[in-house]
Amino acid sequence: xxxxxxxxxxxxxxxxxxxxxxxxxxxxxxxxxxxxxxxxxxxxxxxxxxxxxxxxxxxxxxxxxxxxxxxxxxxxxxxxxxxxxxxxxxxxxxxxxxxxxxxxxxxxxxxxxxxxxxxxxxxxxxxxxxxxxxxxxxxxxxxxxxxxxxxxxxxxxxxxxxxxxxxxxxxxxxxxxxxxxxxxxxxxxxxxxxxxxxxxxxxxxxxxxxxx
Numbered sequence: 001x002x003x004x005x006x007x008x009x010x011x012x013x014x015x016x017x018x019x020x021x022x023x024x025x026x027x028x029x030x031x032x033x034x035x036x037x038x039x040x041x042x043x044x045x046x047x048x049x050x051x052x053x054x055x056x057x058x059x060x061x062x063x064x065x066x067x068x069x070x071x072x073x074x075x076x077x078x079x080x081x082x083x084x085x086x087x088x089x090x091x092x093x094x095x096x097x098x099x100x101x102x103x104x105x106x107x108x109x110x111x112x113x114x115x116x117x118x119x120x121x122x123x124x125x126x127x128x129x130x131x132x133x134x135x136x137x138x139x140x141x142x143x144x145x146x147x148x149x150x151x152x153x154x155x156x157x158x159x160x161x162x163x164x165x166x167x168x169x170x171x172x173x174x175x176x177x178x179x180x181x182x183x184x185x186x187x188x189x190x191x192x193x194x195x196x197x198x199x200x201x202x203x204x205x206x207x208x209x210x211x212x
Contacts, residue, residue: 123181
């Protein structure tokens, strides 16, 4: 299984996140800060760097475990369909692009809010997760500490509905918009690069029997 690029991303994210917890300046310099970024091109690097920061070990481990669980499927599928170099490039575009693009709506919404900050790789992780669901729509998705798996295509719909609803409610400190738009980015990029996966996705769902 081809995992080296995936392991490099995970290792780099763990190292940067852990280092930033003891380096307040790095955290401040790299975190997503829409107020400071508004109209200032020199601050736009935060779209990417904030994806390598996490609030604590729980936040970091949840994202990295999810990325590892689905990243291998997606990376190997891209390499199978596109070839080694193009496949790795596509995977990096999917993950890093998901981190950046998923934060655009958040940055626009909070551009006049000097107290708002955001961090985490959730947008990129959601992109990879939903690409994995496209490749294996009836594969089971398990939530942490819950032993019952849900078919990916059903879980994906529930996830999108929940993320959209919670993003409108704004009742907690989680950036649900990044989850929602990251997931959509993952679907769009995967279908654009490998259009045939859409047909395969539909066929798997048509053949699926809930109680089999």
